[in-house]
Amino acid sequence: MTAVYEPCYEPWDETRGAEIIAEHARQEGATLVILHALQEAFGYVPEAAIPMVAQALNLSRAEVHGVFTFYHDFRHKPAGRHVLKLCRAEACQAAGGDALAARAEAKLGVSLGSTTADDRVTLEPIYCLGLCATAPSAMLDGRLIGRLDQKRLDALVAEAQR
């Protein structure tokens, strides 16, 4: 059995944030690179980091905010302790993904795109993990799971709730 992997993030810290920004600011077209790096460190992109990125790249706050909000990946607040992503694209729909998504929602008591009240699990849709020949598929904190069925899903949900 695979060990339960728990993502570990630093609390937001302005000095640390400035370091991360400075580390990447010299690359051409660095905005996404920096936003990714911030999220990797803190688990989300803190509001306070936006003007710092803008200043480092000589952009307006509105421009950086615009980039931040355009992309689905960037989080405005930390996710739950575990993130369970279910693929909702066509290949997984064809293989019974709709029923599994409904089952996960019912088991966790939240709808796709939200976090359980105890902050343990964030349930999210994802549009294609490229595992379309072993559909339906899912990802739990970076671990990939193919050929998902009711039993495997229940085990994943239970693992995420631990």
Place this chain on the structure above:
Amino acid sequence: MSMRLYVSRDAGAVAVGADEVALALEQAAARRGVAIDIVRTGSRGLYWLEPLVEVATPQGRIAFGPVTETDVPSLFDALASNTPHFLRLGAIDELPWLKRQTRLTFARCGVIDPRSLDDYRAHGGYRGLERALSLGTDAILSEVTASGLRGRGGAGFPTGIKWKTVAQAKADRKFIVCNADEGDSGTFADRMIMEGDPFLVIEGMTIAGLTVGAAKGYIYIRSEYPHAVEAMNAAITAAKRSGYLDSYIGGSKQAFDLEVRVGAGAYVCGEETSLLESLEGRRGLVRAKPPLPAHHGLFGKPTVINNVLSFAAIPFILAEGAKAYADFGMGRSRGTMPIQLAGNIRHGGLFETAFGVTLGELVDDVGGGTFTGRPVRAVQVGGPLGAYFPRALFDTPFDYEAFAARDGLIGHGGIVVFDDSVDMRRQARFAMEFCAVESCGKCTPCRIGSTRGVETIEKIMRGERVSENITLVEDLCNTMKFGSLCALGGFTPYPVLSALKHFREDFLPAPTTLQAAE
């Protein structure tokens, strides 16, 4: 001598337990005191057999699959005593599913260790680059043009012409960009080749850089592919160390540097101009064309932007000559296409073959029909923007023009199979909904049209003025098709209109059974 075993490290294999199987093999070997050497390869693309374990023998590699952790002890006993095992599939190269393919691009995928540059070279890697260095720009361009290679991302634009335009452009800097934002559901060929043969992509991009005079390349990989990002980064590091990137490429005077950039979950960034905006660090808003990226691309400079599979086809074309590639195929679709069989399918995976094979052969014969065992009702070809085809169109040959003639597209070569439980109204609604969520918002037909499309299809689902609303959806689709800036809004009508055309019965109210009068 130790026993050599091969287990895939491909994300698709790992998702069904390949890591656990590899670990179990190591533990079983240790317990028995047998020396083994496990090579983690890419995937052969026979996903219903993953995790696949191959064993090196004097007669070639023998395959077993699908192997689970619990099968490992008995598998080991069978190997040690050379006795039969219920998972034994025989010589991998003799499996009909592999044998009937024409693997030009995927020749090494699943065979070699993707982390090893030596393994790549031992299997013919970098022969294309060597020949390219001896040819010079004009001769390379005529080889690429003569091969008939067309953009494998979906648009099918001749690669040779694109390269020539950039080669002739005058600028202080030029760029090579690899579009690895493989967002279409039902496609995974880019992911497989990046994970299973990453040096091939590097070699193809390097040849492009030398040809057009670009010294810098970017590979834009979607964030949903962390394994591919890792594999490409590892390969780039190895190539740099061995003199295949940076300066003096392959001993020449030319320089070429590569960098991986990771997307952030926007489907529209698979559109080339949106991808360029994203690479520049902006919102992925589609640019109006012209100017073409070949003239005014990344950072305003002339840019070759091609799909992963286009770059991956280049080394073969250079190494073996244009004719060897162009001899395969039909009509204006030359060479091979890595086709991906997905969804509700028994034998799902990657099937590389010459253009011209029919849809029916692919779905029924190669794919073996549905996984559920129910009849195939619809297949969506070419991703979320591709048309749904019924069985009646299964004689369509896999060819850009043949699919276009039937109001479809081959796109990136993905085929998603649905059985007879599919509700085509829901699929049509999903196409519009996906477009609404992923629209970059720049043009009105896509931004507003997709939302109105969802609403109108929902009215049809509720039985409100069905025939009027069907006409309205068809009209809306025409507006989106001809009025949108890019393929997202422009092609979303394909799944919607094809569902309406070929599966009309799903949209009409169910006939009410009249109760007999008492």
